[in-house]
Amino acid sequence: MSGLALKGVSKRFGDTPVLDDISLEMGAEEFVVVLGPSGCGKSTLLRAVAGLETIDSGSIEIAGRRVDTLPPGQRGVAMVFQSYALYPHMTVRENMAFGLRNIGVAREEIARRVVDAARMLEMEPLLDRRPAQLSGGQRQRAAIARAIVKEPKLFMFDEPLSNLDAALRARTRQEIANLHRRIRTAMLFVTHDQTEAMTLADRIVVMNQRRIEQAGTPAEIYRDPATVFVATFVGSPAMNILPVRAAPSRGSQRATLDGAAFETTVPVTNVPADAPLQLGLRPEAVRLCPAGEGAIDGKIVFCEFLGDRSYVYLALSGGGRIVAQVDAGFAAAEGQTAGIAFDPAAAHLFDADGRSLRRAV
């Protein structure tokens, strides 16, 4: 049985489309993170699943039951809001019990579930405090506890870590991952932060301009991006994208960069020779070597030291720029010329529309 099934979901606000033919299926115990930039429609998608927005077409099923015509409270979902949305005049205990009282759960059962959830999140001493008496992290946990007691079929998180500082965000991320391991329920998590997506997700759904760009495991998304958008959105620093031209190839696709030909392991496609392509290279796939020994040469314009590694930014003679990840001990002066080499297996090729040639085979 699936946790959530979206089939052809579309939505417009007036003349503006906000969701365009979204289809997605997630397992009953799967943790899916919807990742995308601001305005891509990811929060609207979450709100549509919750019933806080109506949809214009398509269908939404949760745990095998069609819910898109049901009110939010009857969909069997619980949501953790970005602002937490705790009722300010109620204690944590009352916040947790409110939804259960509304559906007539017995008093003893409510008390049991509240205590169990509080114990799970180590917040028993905070049960009789009001939200104003809690720190940001404690409010976050109270909001999660309020979701847990409802024992929903689907948990939803709307950028829940964005109001926390960096240290607390990392800790809460681990707590959410642990929580999922313990309760094994479908979780749909929306964020624009790729670190959250990579660390939490069983599967990442990358959205761009109202559509799903790619869905896959974190490793698939990182290693085999379907489009230039996914390639550049996931990974920091972003994947280097350089304009190249297709070269006559047999077996695997060859290309030329600034007049120099190089090999890739991308299986050859029906791209005509000299057609414009885009070469994608992760910074860690780029190796620096003495000038003249690499595929092309570049002039070092900037070095960024990060402690355990450094990023070297190089300007290419053809006008492009490339970032290379090097060891922290790498010694090179700005203004120096270096050779740029890369492993053909790590090279990605995209067509002029930004679609991966690997996937076109």
Add this chain to the structure above:
Amino acid sequence: MEALDIPAVSEEGRLGRVRAAREAWSGLPFVAPYLTVFLVLLVYPLVSGMWLSLHKADLFGGSQFIGFENYARLFHDDVFRQAIWNTFYFVLLTVPALTLIGLGLALALNTASRWSALLRGLFFSSSVLSVTIVTLIWRMVLVPDGGLVGLPAIPFLSDAKLTLPAIAITTVWWCIGLPMMLFLAALQQVPKDLYEAAALDNSGWWRTLLRVTLPSIQRTALVVVVIETILQFQLFGQAQILTLGGPNNASLPIVLFIYQIGFQRWDIGYAAAASEILFCIILVAAMAQFFASRGRERSA
């Protein structure tokens, strides 16, 4: 060495105090304009009125100190006691009605539609009319012969039992704009997320109103009740124009009593004493509501 250090430290302390005092006075020019208005238009009249209430005085300057004699007279004055009762009754009729109707209208009109905007303007429009216009309009409604409410003839303005309710209805119609606007402002401050969380918590309209909306706007509700209590204790124009306090003082409020004593019988010291009692009543009522509400907030 120690003996030498002590005067140096105390000298520094003295200079610090002088600097602090100079800094405190340097703020004076900024508060002086308001302070002047406050002292001349509020504090001086308040103290002057209290002093006047201890005199037998008339409008033409004759004045004689008589201690608390005016207050003793007031407590034995049946008309004044009637005026106090009338005023309390009027406050009881109007303040809950203004609060509840104001809240109801705000809840109904707290949407972004054009109709809501139009109706908000319409309901507020009565508030900008002068009391003379309002009472003239309502006189046409309330007068039995030739009034808009023709059948059967109910003597709203001459039946002792109906005059204050009639004035209360007029007042609610006139004053409803302010509470409605205050409640609308408060409702628009309630985060939308809370309503969405309530929807996900399966909370119906009524339960959301009781458990989410009302607790979120309780401070505004207190402000509305206190403001309206202060305003309605000062009922004057409506009673003066509609009934002149009649019949047989059945609609005579305290302020009209003060006006009649001070400016028709020219017994200005006696009127000042009645004013001080009204001041105390309003102060006690407002403070009682404030403390009651604060106590409730703490115990909740």
